[in-house]
Amino acid sequence: MDNFIFPELKQRTVEDEITSRLRNAIIGGSFAPGSHLNETEVAKQMNVSRIPIREAIKKLEQEGLLVRHTNRRVFVVSFSAHDVKEVFSMRANLECMAFEWALPNMGQADYEALRELIAQQKTAIASEDYESLARLDMQFHEFIVSKADHSRLLKSWYEQHAQSQMLLNVRFRKMSDYTPETVVRDHIQILEAIKRNDIDAAKLLTLQISERVALECSQTLEEFLGTGDPEGGE
């Protein structure tokens, strides 16, 4: 029974489960930025002890989604205008670095995969399924960053992405003058640059897009929250 290979069982501990539930809730906007978490309450709701909750919280704190003040409560991160700049500039910078590492690893099959993602994005827009669009948008960038085969780069990117997702969710909810077609147009341009192996063009596009989105985000945030106060408003 050697060629009878089962796929490896990835043990999902309680903490892992809690972490992703909490993370999804935060990114998805179930908790408002700046609101606080009660460990006991969360533990009660999920019917587990506080320990795995605390460990999950610690992880999300490291990821920049939660802020803990010793002996005070845990807060969902809230973004000042400066934070918005930080998140998007980091993301853009990491993606630029990713191009350098990823492009030499990419071939025809990868271009196809990206093209397919763009096609699905068009479908999502047509059916006004913006949740899928957001997911597909992420997958496009994730694909490229993954191709870099650079675990530390990827980890950092995920963190920035989670935060940018929080910000974009606010934007989606507001829907000010946001046109989803822009996503597709941007991706097509990036894909073209990738195919040409034109790292500089890809970088430039990324930086431009990042700047634009960051601007939109901080405008929306301003309308939303008034002047953005520093993280974890008491």
Added chain:
Amino acid sequence: MDNFIFPELKQRTVEDEITSRLRNAIIGGSFAPGSHLNETEVAKQMNVSRIPIREAIKKLEQEGLLVRHTNRRVFVVSFSAHDVKEVFSMRANLECMAFEWALPNMGQADYEALRELIAQQKTAIASEDYESLARLDMQFHEFIVSKADHSRLLKSWYEQHAQSQMLLNVRFRKMSDYTPETVVRDHIQILEAIKRNDIDAAKLLTLQISERVALECSQTLEEFLGTGDPEGGE
């Protein structure tokens, strides 16, 4: 009694203390890369319960210094040749980004501070105090990255720096053909570029230095460990 301001008391929790002790021990090389940690044992040694130990471990795991396998032990990270490339490329990339953000914030006083650090480095070399030299080396770069006023950039940089420090410590112990004067020479060149406000030159220097150090590191590691096996060798 209003103008009688005491400096704010920063509460140092048990976990914080443990975290820095463990971190220093790991970076300093008290634990060999790949060796494992026993929570109970560490708890006993420090005379605390396992809970704060676990929280500290979780933090260091996020920082990339420890690797945990579910229900198995916790291992001190060990570096493959690819990991070395990752660490130094990330660090270099972050420092390049830091130049763009920091240089507009820097003035005469800052140049002075950097010059002073270089002077101290020379003293350290003269007295063959390589521990101080390593610390001063870090402070030089830390100063610049801090000036970027970019918390996410700084956080990520600290993580990469901790790992690169682990690697450099191996190198220091080997002392192959490493000449400490190089540190000073590099820093002088970077400072010159900063003074000229020449971001591109500063970036180029950083990338070159990074590449060189990474190369030295992986060579030393190879001699040290034979072929570097992937992290957390069972």
Added chain:
DNA sequence: GTATTGTATACTGTATACAGTATACAATAT
């Protein structure tokens, strides 16, 4: 009425205790 201090409550931080899983080694069968 306002400002300060005392007290109760609620929450976080840590310790102890138990449950579940992995590892090592002995026992058994072939």
Added chain:
DNA sequence: ATATTGTATACTGTATACAGTATACAATAC
């Protein structure tokens, strides 16, 4: 002798219990 299985041990994962700190509000003094 080798391969496999059973069993003990050790360690991690989680629950419960307690200690320490912050917050809110009442009580007191001015």
